[in-house]
Amino acid sequence: MTKQIAILGSTGSIGKNALRVIDSLGPEYKIVALSAHSKVELLAEQARRYKPKFVAITNSDYAEQLREFLGDLDIEILVGPEGLIEIAELQEMDILLTAVVGAAGLPAVLAAGRKGKRLAIANKEPLVIAGELLRKEIEKNGGVILPVDSEHSAVFQAMQSGSKEQVNKIILTASGGPFRQATAEDILNVTLEQALAHPVWDMGPKITIDSATMMNKAFEIIEARWLFDISVEKIEVLIHPESIVHSIVEFVDGSMIAQLGEPDMCLPIQYALTYPERVAGIARALRLEEIGTLTFEKPNLQTFRALSLGYEVARTGGTAPVVFNAANEAAVEGFLASRIKFVNIVEIIENCLNRHNVKPTVSLEDVLEADAWARREVTELACSV
Amino acid sequence: MTKQIAILGSTGSIGKNALRVIDSLGPEYKIVALSAHSKVELLAEQARRYKPKFVAITNSDYAEQLREFLGDLDIEILVGPEGLIEIAELQEMDILLTAVVGAAGLPAVLAAGRKGKRLAIANKEPLVIAGELLRKEIEKNGGVILPVDSEHSAVFQAMQSGSKEQVNKIILTASGGPFRQATAEDILNVTLEQALAHPVWDMGPKITIDSATMMNKAFEIIEARWLFDISVEKIEVLIHPESIVHSIVEFVDGSMIAQLGEPDMCLPIQYALTYPERVAGIARALRLEEIGTLTFEKPNLQTFRALSLGYEVARTGGTAPVVFNAANEAAVEGFLASRIKFVNIVEIIENCLNRHNVKPTVSLEDVLEADAWARREVTELACSV
Numbered sequence: 066m067t068k069q070i071a072i073l074g075s076t077g078s079i080g081k082n083a084l085r086v087i088d089s090l091g092p093e094y095k096i097v098a099l100s101a102h103s104k105v106e107l108l109a110e111q112a113r114r115y116k117p118k119f120v121a122i123t124n125s126d127y128a129e130q131l132r133e134f135l136g137d138l139d140i141e142i143l144v145g146p147e148g149l150i151e152i153a154e155l156q157e158m159d160i161l162l163t164a165v166v167g168a169a170g171l172p173a174v175l176a177a178g179r180k181g182k183r184l185a186i187a188n189k190e191p192l193v194i195a196g197e198l199l200r201k202e203i204e205k206n207g208g209v210i211l212p213v214d215s216e217h218s219a220v221f222q223a224m225q226s227g228s229k230e231q232v233n234k235i236i237l238t239a240s241g242g243p244f245r246q247a248t249a250e251d252i253l254n255v256t257l258e259q260a261l262a263h264p265v266w267d268m269g270p271k272i273t274i275d276s277a278t279m280m281n282k283a284f285e286i287i288e289a290r291w292l293f294d295i296s297v298e299k300i301e302v303l304i305h306p307e308s309i310v311h312s313i314v315e316f317v318d319g320s321m322i323a324q325l326g327e328p329d330m331c332l333p334i335q336y337a338l339t340y341p342e343r344v345a346g347i348a349r350a351l352r353l354e355e356i357g358t359l360t361f362e363k364p365n366l367q368t369f370r371a372l373s374l375g376y377e378v379a380r381t382g383g384t385a386p387v388v389f390n391a392a393n394e395a396a397v398e399g400f401l402a403s404r405i406k407f408v409n410i411v412e413i414i415e416n417c418l419n420r421h422n423v424k425p426t427v428s429l430e431d432v433l434e435a436d437a438w439a440r441r442e443v444t445e446l447a448c449s450v
Numbered sequence: 451m452t453k454q455i456a457i458l459g460s461t462g463s464i465g466k467n468a469l470r471v472i473d474s475l476g477p478e479y480k481i482v483a484l485s486a487h488s489k490v491e492l493l494a495e496q497a498r499r500y501k502p503k504f505v506a507i508t509n510s511d512y513a514e515q516l517r518e519f520l521g522d523l524d525i526e527i528l529v530g531p532e533g534l535i536e537i538a539e540l541q542e543m544d545i546l547l548t549a550v551v552g553a554a555g556l557p558a559v560l561a562a563g564r565k566g567k568r569l570a571i572a573n574k575e576p577l578v579i580a581g582e583l584l585r586k587e588i589e590k591n592g593g594v595i596l597p598v599d600s601e602h603s604a605v606f607q608a609m610q611s612g613s614k615e616q617v618n619k620i621i622l623t624a625s626g627g628p629f630r631q632a633t634a635e636d637i638l639n640v641t642l643e644q645a646l647a648h649p650v651w652d653m654g655p656k657i658t659i660d661s662a663t664m665m666n667k668a669f670e671i672i673e674a675r676w677l678f679d680i681s682v683e684k685i686e687v688l689i690h691p692e693s694i695v696h697s698i699v700e701f702v703d704g705s706m707i708a709q710l711g712e713p714d715m716c717l718p719i720q721y722a723l724t725y726p727e728r729v730a731g732i733a734r735a736l737r738l739e740e741i742g743t744l745t746f747e748k749p750n751l752q753t754f755r756a757l758s759l760g761y762e763v764a765r766t767g768g769t770a771p772v773v774f775n776a777a778n779e780a781a782v783e784g785f786l787a788s789r790i791k792f793v794n795i796v797e798i799i800e801n802c803l804n805r806h807n808v809k810p811t812v813s814l815e816d817v818l819e820a821d822a823w824a825r826r827e828v829t830e831l832a833c834s835v
Binding site for chain 1: 607610612613616688695698700701703704705706707708709711712717720721724727728730731733734735736738739742744745746747748
C-alpha cells in the first residue's frame with residue numbers, strides 16, 4: 066500500500082537524508098508535501114523532482130521566488146508557519162516527518178497528533194517542550210510517534226523484545242562529545258572551534274554545541290520520558306565514545322537488548338517510515354570486527370552539569386523543559402556569536418531556570434509563553450555575564 | 451495460569467539452575483517430573499523438595515536405591531531411558547526442559563515435539579544431530595522450541611525486533627576459549643589442564659573441551675540453522691572474549707540487535723520458561739560501565755579448524771552432523787582419558803567425516819545408526835594416532 070509522506074524541513078540534513086531513503090524505498094513511498102524555511106532554491110529543486118501536491122515556505126520573504134521557480138508545475142504553494150499546519154492536517158498524508166529546528170514545527174506536530182497521524186520526529190523540541198501535550202493528543206487520537214533520533218530509535222527497536230511494562234531501565238548512550246575527558250576546569254577555557262569539533266557525528270552547529278555541553282543528552286532524557294511514557298528514574302546515560310551501540314533497554318529479568326549500527330541517520334529515518342517492516346536500505350552495514358573495541362563509562366556529572374539539570378527538569382515537568390530548551394537555544398546563539406563563553410551556556414540556563422516559576426503546560430500557549438519568557442531572560446542574563 | 455514443567459537432567463548444572471529459577475518464579479511454575487542418570491541421592495532430595503508426580507532414573511542400577519529413598523512419597527518412579535519418553539508425553543506437562551548430555555535425551559525430545567509441547571532445549575545434541583527431524587515434528591504439531599543456550603537465547607530475543615524474513619545475518623559470539631590467541635603451532639602442545647581452564651564460563655569438562663576446540667561453536671552453527679530455519683550462509687561467528695554480548699541479529703535494513711547480560715545461565719533458562727513474558731528474576735543485572743570494554747575480532751580459522759568443519763557439516767546435512775557430534779564425543783572422551791592429544795580431537799573428527807557416506811536422516815534410527823558408526827570408527831582411529 067502506498068504511503069504518503071510529508072517532510073517538514075526537507076532542505077536540512079535530516080530532510081535530505083530522508084529523501085535519499087525514500088528514493089531507495091521505491092514507488093510505494095510517495096512525497097505529498099515538502100517544506101523549508103528559506104532555502105528556496107533547494108526546495109524548488111526538490112519539488113521539481115518529487116512533484117509533491119504541496120510545498121510550504123515558512124519565511125514569506127521567499128514566497129514570490131518560490132512561485133516563480135515552480136510556476137509551471139501543478140503544486141500548491143503555502144506560505145508562512147500556517148503552511149506547516151495545513152500540511153500536518155492533510156487527509157491524504159500518512160506520515161509526517163518533522164525536522165524543523167527549534168519550536169517552529171511544534172504547532173504542526175500537535176495538529177498532526179490531533180489527526181491521529183504517524184509522526185516521525187527528528188528534532189528534539191516537540192517532545193522536550195511539549196512532550197506531555199503531545200503524548201495526550203497521541204493517546205486520545207490513536208496516533209503513533211516513531212523516533213528518528215538514533216538513540217530513541219534504538220530504544221524503540223530494543224523495546225520490541227519485551228513489553229513496556231517489562232522495561233527496567235532505558236540506557237541512552239552518549240559519545241561524550243569533544244570534552245568527554247575534560248575536567249570542570251578545562252571547560253572554562255573552551256574555544257568555539259574546539260566546541261564545534263565533534264568526534265563522531267557530522268551535524269549542524271547548534272546540535273554540535275548541544276553535544277559538547279551534553280545538553281542534547283539532557284534533552285534526550287526528557288524526550289525518552291514522554292516518548293516511552295517512562296519515569297525519569299528509569300532513564301540512565303552511559304558514555305560510549307564509539308557511538309556504535311545507539312542505546313540499550315534493560316528488562317526486568319536482567320536481559321539487555323541493544324541496537325547497534327554505523328552512525329548513519331538513514332537507518333532510523335528509514336525505520337520510522339517502514340515500521341513495523343524492515344526492508345533493505347541504504348544504511349551501511351556494521352562490521353564489528355573492524356570496529357574492534359567498544360567502551361562504556363559513567364558520565365562525569367561535574368563536567369557535565371547539563372545532565373543533572375536535565376534530570377531535575379524532567380522530574381519537574383510543566384514549563385521547566387520549555388525554559389530549559391529556550392534558554393539553551395538563546396545561550397548557544399550567544400556562544401556561536403562569541404558573545405558569551407562556552408561555560409556560560411549552562412550557567413545561564415541554570416540561572417534562567419532558577420528565576421522561572423514553573424506552571425503546567427495545558428495548552429500550546431503555555432509553552433509559547435514560557436519559551437518567549439526564557440529567551441528574553443537569557444538576553445538579559447547574557448548581557449550581565 | 452499454572453505451568454507444569456518437566457526437567458530431564460535435573461541433577462546437572464543446568465537442571466540445578468533451572469530449579470533455582472523456578473524457586474524464584476513462585477507458585478505459578480510447578481515441577482511435574484524430574485530425571486537423572488545416576489545421581490540418585492540428589493535426585494531423591496530434589497523429589498522430596500518439589501514433589502513431582504514422576505521421577506525417572508535412566509541408569510537402572512540405581513532404581514532400587516531411588517525406590518527406597520522415596521518409598522514414603524506418592525511419586526511414580528520410572529526406570530531406564532523409556533522413562534524420559536513417558537515424561538515427554540505427559541498430558542499435563544506444558545514445558546519440557548531438557549539438559550541431558552549426549553544423544554540420550556533425543557527420543558524424549560522428539561516425542562515431546564510430536565505432542566506439540568514447548569521444548570526448552572539446553573543441550574546441543576537434539577538440534578545438532580536431529581535438527582531436521584525435530585524441526586519437522588515441531589512444524590507439523592504446532593510445538594515451539596525455546597533455546598536455553600545463551601547464544602541462541604540471545605538470537606531468539608533479538609529476532610523479536612523484526613521478523614524471520616527480515617533477518618540478514620545471525621552473528622554468534624564466541625569467547626574464543628583459552629586458545630583464542632594461540633597459533634596452529636601452539637595447539638600442538640596443549641595439555642589437558644590448559645584445555646580445561648576456560649576463561650569465562652564455569653562448565654563441565656566435556657563442554658569446556660568443546661569450547662577450547664571451538665567445536666561448541668561449530669555445533670551452535672548447526673543448532674542455529676535448524677532452530678531458526680535459516681541458511682548456513684547467514685550464520686557468522688564473531689570472537690568476543692568478554693562474553694557479554696551473547697549474540698547479535700543483523701536485519702536487512704542494516705540494524706543490529708544484540709542481547710547482553712552477565713554470563714549467567716539463569717537468564718536464558720528463565721526466559722525459555724516465561725516467554726513471551728519477562729519477569730524479575732535471579733539473574734544479576736549487568737553494569738556496562740563496570741565492564742568498560744567489549745572487544746570483537748574475526749575467528750582464526752587456521753587455529754580453529756573445527757569452525758570450518760562446522761560450516762561444511764551444516765551445509766551437508768543428513769547424517770554428517772550426527773557423525774560430527776558422535777566423533778567429537780568419542781574423541782573428547784579419549785582426550786580426557788589422556789589417550790589422545792588435544793590436536794588429535796579435530797583431526798579424528800575430520801578423518802571420521804571423510805570416511806562417512808552421508809545419508810538423509812528420515813527417522814531416529816538413521817540418526818542412531820550413524821551415531822554408533824562414528825563411535826566405533828573413532829575407537830579405531832584413536833588407536834592409530
